[in-house]
Every structure is written in structure tokens, then in C-alpha cells.
Amino acid sequence: MTSVLYDAPGPNAKRRNVFFSVVFFVLLALLLWWVWQTLDDKGQLEWSLWKPFTTSEAWTTYLLPGLADTLKAAALSMIIALPLGAVLGIARMSDHRWVRIPAGAVVEFFRAIPVLLLMLFANEFYVRSTGIPSDERPLYAVVTGLVLYNASVLAEIVRAGILSLPKGQSEAAMAIGLRKSQTMSSILLPQAVTAMLPAIVSQLVVIVKDTALGGVMLGFTELLNTRSTLAANYANVIPSFIVVAVIFIILNFILTSFASWLERRLRRSKRSTGAVLGADKVDDVNAAEVGGTYGTGAGGTI
Secondary structure, eight states: OBOSSSBOOOHHHHHHHHHHHHHHHHHHHHHHHHHHHHHHHTTTTOHHHHGGGGSHHHIIIIIHHHHHHHHHHHHHHHHHHHHHHHHHHHHTTOSOHHHHHHHHHHHHHHHHSOHHHHHHHHHHHHHHHOOOOTTTHHHHHHHHHHHHHHHHHHHHHHHHHHHTSOHHHHHHHHHTTOOHHHHIIIIIHHHHHHHHHHHHHHHHHHHHHHHHHHHHHSOOOOHHHHHHHHHHHHTOHHHHHHHHHHHHHHHHHHHHHHHHHHHHHHHHHHOOOOOOOOHHHHHHHHHHHHHHHHOOOTTSOO
């Protein structure tokens, strides 16, 4: 049995695949066992190190406030970066050079700078040029850096998603007299959203993780920053890292699961019935459309 993309594996290939799978899982089990033994030998699995996470103090004092700040910075960055990236991506495709060239320069400039440097520059700008309180300044700097960098990346995702559509879509829109703005908003963007969604979600996951950079360099009280305070109080560095890593995994899993559900819903809403009409049915449909468009009134006149 074959498919369009590859030949179905034969008996030897199936046995070889099973062998490699078994070897992989055995090696994975050995690796996990080695990690477990190493942690146990170093005393990192003692109940006294994990007990703080069973009490409300560790969560309400350290982890939950840090998680709230992480979600706050990530949400603000997403809300600002998504529309800004869409505008920059569409602007890069403009027919007007005075729009296309500045948009391209902005995207290439901010995409080339590491997001941590953007946060540091933003923090210095807010220190020297604004009156933002010192306790709120790290949040502003983190959000600014994340927005500038991720909006530039999202702009390229939007542009690539639109360009991936068949050229006939634009040509058909032009044939029926639609302007370019109408073609973009009514035809190209709705179709490109489904194709762009996986890449957009990947970038949103990056935003959630990059909030930790602000905690390391700017003292922003996000989840990883509050973890260090918790570890200093309870002397459980490795367990606190593991707990925070699990929290990040759960957050990103929820985000990607929601995106997968949304993508499936969008695809179902755009899926046609696939029915093929015969010649007699086509004539009936045409007659109905003609009757609906040019139907006679009560007096029988058109």
C-alpha cells in the first residue's frame, strides 16, 4: 500500500521501526532513572524541600503573585503586538513606497535586536525621559521590549501567510472590481488566518517565556524572579525550578490547546459540503437565481 508522499513500510521496515522505538524508550527510561538517582544522592528529593509547595504560604506569597505579573505582561504584549504586527505586515506589501519602505525598515531593525537589549533600552528611556514610578518601570520596559520585537516577527508571519495564498485569489478579486484594501480585508486575511495560526501561537508562547528576561535583568517580579526569593527562604533551589518549569509547561500547553481548537473550528467553518451538482441541478439553480433577481411583481411585469 502506498500514498502520495511515501511508500508504506514493509515487514522489515516495520520490525526496524519497532526496534528503534524500543531502544529509544529504554534509553529514555535510563536517562530518567539517572536523573532521579542523581537528585536522590544530592538530597534534592527529601520531603522537607518539597513540603513548602503543599502549603498556601509559598503559593500566595511568592508563586501566584509572580504568575499574575507574568500573565499581565504577556497579555499586554500580545494585545499590543498582534494588531501592530498585522499593520506592519500589511504595510510591507503596500504599493506605495513611502509606506512599504519605512515599514520594512522598522521590521528589520527591531527583529535584528535581541529582545533583552530592547528591554534594557526601554528601561533606560523610561528612567531618563519619563516620570513612571520605579516600581512600575520594569513592567513598562518588559512590555515595550516584547512588543517591539514580537510585532516585527508577527509582521513577517502575516506577510508570509498572505503571500502563501494562491495568486488567483487576488486576480479574481481584481476581476470583479474590488479595491486592494477590500481584497485584503474581505478575501486574503480571512483565509490567511488559518494558515498563520500555528506560527502566531508559537510566537505567543515565546512571549510568555520571554517575560522571564525582565525578572533576570530588570528586577521585574515575574514567576522566575519570585522563585528565587522563595528558594532563598526555603533553601530548595532545584525543587523550585522544577515547579516553575511545570507551571510554564501548563501555561503554554493551555495556549497551544486553545489555538488547536480554534484552528479546527476555523477549518470546519470554511469547509464546503463537497457536493457536485449535475447539469439539471445547475439549470435549476440558474433559473432560481434569475427568477430571484429578475422576478416579476404582482402585475407580472419585470
